Amino acid sequence: MDLKEFPRRRKRLMDMICEGSIAIIPTSQVHIRNRDVEYSYRPDSDFYYLTGFPEPEAVAVLIPDRTNGEYILFCRERDKKKEIWNGRRAGLEGACNYFGADDAFPIEDLDDILPNLMEDHERIYYTMGNNSGFDQRVVGWVKQVRDRVRTGVNAPDEFIALTHFLHDMRLYKSQREIKAMRKAAWISATAHKRAMRSCRPGMMEFQLEAELVHEFMVNGARAPAYPPIVGSGVNSCVLHYTENSAELNDGDLVLIDAGAEYDGYASDISRTYPVNGVFSKPQRDIYDIVLAAQGAAIKQVMPGNHWNDPHEAAVRIITQGLIDLGILKGRARTLIKEQAYSKYYMHRTGHWIGMDVHDVGDYKVEGEWRMLEPGMVMTIEPGLYFPEGMRGLAKKWWNIGIRIEDDVLVTRDGHEVLSMDAPKQVDEIEAIMAGAH
Numbered sequence: 001m002d003l004k005e006f007p008r009r010r011k012r013l014m015d016m017i018c019e020g021s022i023a024i025i026p027t028s029q030v031h032i033r034n035r036d037v038e039y040s041y042r043p044d045s046d047f048y049y050l051t052g053f054p055e056p057e058a059v060a061v062l063i064p065d066r067t068n069g070e071y072i073l074f075c076r077e078r079d080k081k082k083e084i085w086n087g088r089r090a091g092l093e094g095a096c097n098y099f100g101a102d103d104a105f106p107i108e109d110l111d112d113i114l115p116n117l118m119e120d121h122e123r124i125y126y127t128m129g130n131n132s133g134f135d136q137r138v139v140g141w142v143k144q145v146r147d148r149v150r151t152g153v154n155a156p157d158e159f160i161a162l163t164h165f166l167h168d169m170r171l172y173k174s175q176r177e178i179k180a181m182r183k184a185a186w187i188s189a190t191a192h193k194r195a196m197r198s199c200r201p202g203m204m205e206f207q208l209e210a211e212l213v214h215e216f217m218v219n220g221a222r223a224p225a226y227p228p229i230v231g232s233g234v235n236s237c238v239l240h241y242t243e244n245s246a247e248l249n250d251g252d253l254v255l256i257d258a259g260a261e262y263d264g265y266a267s268d269i270s271r272t273y274p275v276n277g278v279f280s281k282p283q284r285d286i287y288d289i290v291l292a293a294q295g296a297a298i299k300q301v302m303p304g305n306h307w308n309d310p311h312e313a314a315v316r317i318i319t320q321g322l323i324d325l326g327i328l329k330g331r332a333r334t335l336i337k338e339q340a341y342s343k344y345y346m347h348r349t350g351h352w353i354g355m356d357v358h359d360v361g362d363y364k365v366e367g368e369w370r371m372l373e374p375g376m377v378m379t380i381e382p383g384l385y386f387p388e389g390m391r392g393l394a395k396k397w398w399n400i401g402i403r404i405e406d407d408v409l410v411t412r413d414g415h416e417v418l419s420m421d422a423p424k425q426v427d428e429i430e431a432i433m434a435g436a437h
């Protein structure tokens with residue numbers, strides 16, 4: 001693993017929080033699935049971004065200008081017996097020698113050591129609300145220091161969320177991060193192609209999911225970035241459908257929203273196509289609108305444009321498209337103002353993406369939409385959804401749910417579609433499904 005970037009990140013963060021501060025960053029907890037079985041472990045993104053440390057039961061503490069070391073890692077000690085059962089641990093030595101900590105202590109000693117580290121620091125950078133048990137411990141440690149003020153120590157009197165600085169750092173991706181995201185997107189695109197080739201009426205949705213996950217893993221992505229959505233027919237109109245338990249029927253569409261996580265970075269791709277490999281006229285009519293809206297939105301991704309420009313472009317195309325098909329009636333400008341499209345397009349056009357699929361970073365700065373800058377990565381994912389039985393909607397549109405989603409990097413002179421290898425043109429999709437590719 002390339003650990004070069006982590007010390008630079010810690011240094012930058014410490015430069016921002018300044019002397020007199022202490023930052024406490026716990027990793028995520030292990031969660032029980034049932035009885036002796038755990039959910040597969042994923043470190044907390046903020047913690048991992050700063051440490052590269054993959055084990056559970058760890059807390060990073062950053063203390064700028066501390067003479068005995070600025071970066072302290074609390075983690076599990078090595079333990080021969082436990083390692084035979086559950087695998088290797090870095091231990092205190094590995095924490096320092098391999099992961100670059102200046103000092104390491106057993107995680108069991110956190111309650112004894114942290115109050116001492118807090119002494120004589122004015123500000124605590126800590127993000128409340130992720131783990132209420134840990135929140136209470138932090139408050140308890142501050143109280144312990146306060147109880148000692150008569151002995152001459154100063155207690156911290158300011159709590160600041162770490163998110164402000166840290167999440168702004170995470171919003172701008174480095175070359176190494178972009179490389180990982182490109183790979184995550186490439187793996188996912190390859191998986192989408194495999195699903196397209198495999199899709200047949202009579203299969204089950206979860207069998208398409210299996211094709212996707214197979215391709216993720218074979219290519220080195222050990223897990224999806226989020227539970228894959230494979231929704232056919234009426235399920236294509238359920239935005240976050242994950243049951244994936246229905247049969248794929250001839251004549252229906254299938255909407256797949258699936259992305260791999262690679263080296264800690266997410267991808268998030270949606271493609272929609274007919275189960276039988278050929279778009280019907282109504283399916284094609286709606287598909288063309290969503291595809292045009294997506295294209296127009298992607299065009300807006302460039303430095304100097306603001307966060308909402310792609311959404312506004314998508315909404316214009318979608319509204320006009322729905323008017324042309326007679327689904328909306330009225331003047332485009334009025335309908336956009338009234339958000340008439342939101343009955344059929346009820347989500348926004350994208351979100352930041354990075355270590356987390358819905359990644360961190362502010363969308364507005366001082367009340368204004370944020371300007372796009374090189375290194376930011378976002379999804380562009382317009383959709384249209386017409387569930388069965390929708391009032392006032394001609395039957396030919398029923399059960400058409402379409403979303404087309406790509407991951408787009410803002411570059412110096414425009415954008416790069418990281419997920420461009422996932423086919424989305426109608427001819428391309430139909431050729432792949434016919435076995436021509």
Ligand code: GLY
Pocket residue numbers: 226257268351381405
């Ligand atoms: N896969 C969730 C989303 O598209 O935001």
Ligand code: MN
Pocket residue numbers: 257258268269270405
């Ligand atoms: Mn998605």
Ligand code: MN
Pocket residue numbers: 268351379381405
């Ligand atoms: Mn998304």
